[in-house]
Amino acid sequence: MKTFQLSLISIAMLTATSVSAVELNGSSLTQDDAWAIAEGAPVSIAPEAMDRVKKSYELVLEAAKSGKEIYGLTVGVGLNKDHKVISANGELSEEVKAASRRFNYSTLRSHSIGAGPALDPKLVRLAMVIRLNTLLKGGSGVQPRVAELYEEFLNKGVTPVVPTKGSLGDADITLASHVGSAMIGEWKVINKDGKQVASMEVLKEKGIKPLVPEGKDALGILSNSSVAMAMTMDAAKAVRQILKVTPIVYGISLEGLNGNVAPFLPQTVDFHQFPGLAEKASELRKVLAGSYLWDKDESRRLQDPLCFRTTVYTLSEAQNALNDLDKVINVQINGSDDNP
Structure with missing residues (x-):
């Protein structure tokens, strides 16, 4: 020992x-x-x-x-x-x-x-x-x-x-x-x-x-503003982790619901050219690769509750907000914020 x-x-x-x-x-x-x-x-x-x-x-x-x-x-x-x-x-x-x-x-x-x-x-x-x-x-x-x-x-x-x-x-x-x-x-x-x-x-x-x-x-x-920026970076880090695990949690929840994958299919999101939407839709599809949700099920609802249908949009906008925040952080931690 x-x-x-x-x-x-x-x-x-x-x-x-x-x-x-x-x-x-x-x-x-x-x-x-x-x-x-x-x-x-x-x-x-x-x-x-x-x-x-x-x-x-x-x-x-x-x-x-x-x-x-x-x-x-x-x-x-x-x-x-x-x-x-x-x-x-x-x-x-x-x-x-x-x-x-x-x-x-x-x-x-x-x-x-x-x-x-x-x-x-x-x-x-x-x-x-x-x-x-x-x-x-x-x-x-x-x-x-x-x-x-x-x-x-x-x-x-x-x-x-x-x-x-x-x-x-x-x-x-x-x-x-x-x-x-x-x-x-x-x-x-x-x-x-x-x-x-x-x-x-x-x-x-x-x-x-x-x-x-x-x-x-x-x-x-x-x-x-170093203390405020440290707190901001900590918040950004937490959001980054949330965005990392949310697709997994969503996938498990959608399976439990026996939900509909239609909201994040390519042919669906292609109608909405929002920045980052296609990437988040692809991420959700990868998380659910091999899932039974891709099999036809006559008992499955035509439409799920709104919170499930809009998740891909919420995720993409959250990612866009984080990307914007990262840009500001990167500028701030490499710039002089001294009183001129």
């Missing part, structure tokens, strides 16, 4: 080390790869993508020095958008940097106000994958260290506790901010036993240096 257990452990370790890292570049993340990382696959950042992050950071610093008003950097956020936070006056002095850090810490603390039970850790990891990839577009102006921390958190299994109730939509500001609070060591994370522990304790254990936020770091971490 011990030998068998050791063999299983060895196989697991070999499998873990043989998995190649998914490289993120800000523009080619697939939903499958995002899920793979969320479920434990290692992640890496493409060099050219990290270079964009560095250049965007340098750009906003130069703009700040020149006296330009920059949302979340030289001026406040929300109602404070017209109030100066720092005045660089051509130089980013230590005094100016200290003021920026105070503002960033305050922003993360004041926005980390989510409530309710904790979000599924896998969805939190998925949200971090999405945000890391969108950061790599180079539109956020955050320190490169922020991108590095997302990468470290994912690769070292550090999962912040993110509540389920807060703002969703234009920006998940009261939810995504908890990731930033964990990065600065002032919040909670899920440890390997599934318990909530102080983030600083885990950062020390994993050898991760906490973030010292400045510039646009806080805004870059909290002002995005």
